[in-house]
Amino acid sequence: MSESELADPIEAADDRMDEDDRLKPEFVRAVIDAVQAGDVAEAHALVEPLHPADIADLFELTPENCRRDLAAAIADLVDADVFAEMNDYVRESLIDALDARQVADIASELDTDDAVAIIEDMEPEDQREVLRAMEPDDRAAIEEALSYPEESAGRLMQRDLIAVPEHWTVGDALDYLRRDDGLTTDFWEIYVVDPAHRPVGTCMLSWVLRAPRSVAIADVMQREQTLIPVDMDQEEVALRFQKYALISAAVIDGVGRLVGMITVDDVVHIIQQEAGEDTLLLSGAGEGDINEPIRLTVKTRLTWLVVNLATAMVAASVVGLFQGAIARYAVLAVLMPIVSGMGGNAGTQTLAVVVRAIATNQLTDTNTARMIMRELRIAAVNGATLGCLVGLGSYIVYGDEQLSLVMALAMVINNLLAGLGGVLVPVTLDRFRIDPAVSSAVFVTTLTDTGGFLSFLGLATLWGLGG
Structure with a gap:
């Protein structure tokens, strides 16, 4: 970060963003000019302070013939979080320029649903090449997700969640969360399961943190929960989240076993997508994406x-x-x-x-x-x-x-x-x-x-x- 930005971060941010938190045209132009002039250091310095979502916006605002040069100039800033925020068509054009190992590395850093969004639109042969380059556990999760219908809960869900048996105490659950470094770090609820791995209830983190260690999980969990079948259409999933004001929900397979969870941040995207989709379909305008070929x-x-x-x-x-x-x-x-x-x-x-x-x-x-x-x-x-x-x-x-x-x-x-x-x-x-x-x-x-x-x-x- 430059000395001027350290001195006055608000003023520096104002140079990049307008009052609606959109990148200013002159900022985008400055980045493109730096890239075209071969001034990689200047382009990197301009882009480095941006949030991943804003970097994704920068790529969408950059002319198509300049995007790959921009990606090369700020390669270390274009991480998995940036790809997750990117428009589908823009992301697809950049992914095409990467080899299978690079795509696999990016997908491995993402939640399963975001990784699937990157891989599902690839050509079958490219898909297989990327999957072969992934670690076995990541590959198995992606392949399972791709086996579900498009725009279903199975494609939308995340596999990384916290599930504990109902016979545990609150202390057991807390010790488990603290000692296992391999657990996901982003969750709002703990799912309680029976011996067959069927969800029987949920515990909000606030309940677990405030309850005495000796109390049984079964005594603080909420048994009433909204379960999402793995083959449910994503539009119906969004309606359930809206109707029951859900933060997250368990996804179950055909025999009722817990296989994943869907969180509200994914559903917000679906609500926005479905709302615009019906309007565009009524007019016969297709997806209406300005980045569509x-x-x-x-x-x-x-x-x-x-x-x-x-x-x-x-x-x-x-x-x-x-x-x-x-x-x-x-x-x-x-x-x-x-x-x-x-x-x-x-x-x-x-x-x-x-x-x-x-x-x-x-x-x-x-x-x-x-x-x-x-x-x-x-x-x-x-x-x-x-x-x-x-x-x-x-x-x-x-x-x-x-x-x-x-x-x-x-x-x-x-x-x-x-x-x-x-x-x-x-x-x-x-x-x-x-x-x-x-x-x-x-x-x-x-x-x-x-x-x-x-x-x-x-x-x-x-x-x-x-x-």
């Missing part, structure tokens, strides 16, 4: 745009059924996008609420009917309000009472369709085990487009507008 982004977005093109053609075919009416009364072509567009917006609002309710377990079989009626009432009120506004507006512009009435009625009908579809589509997809966040938007948009055109043009034809 352009090829993958184009592939994901283009796929859904092609699907949307097909649904747009379905809506256009409905318009084609009323070409005669449109030819006779051209103003219909001007006004019909308003009905379909407003219906689409209303459907998107309902869809976002319902998908979130499904994801957070707020919407269940018990209250689905109530949810449908609620959204229909909202749609009716919104439709009537918008119908009056658009009907009044069209009358002011065109002075046609029948056209205004058709616009108003079509707006009400399409809003009701939007409300109904916004609930039924994601609920139906969820019943068939299809992620509603992925597919719902296409169906709801098609419904509101075709419903808007059909209701507006159909009513106009029945009314004989332009005839």
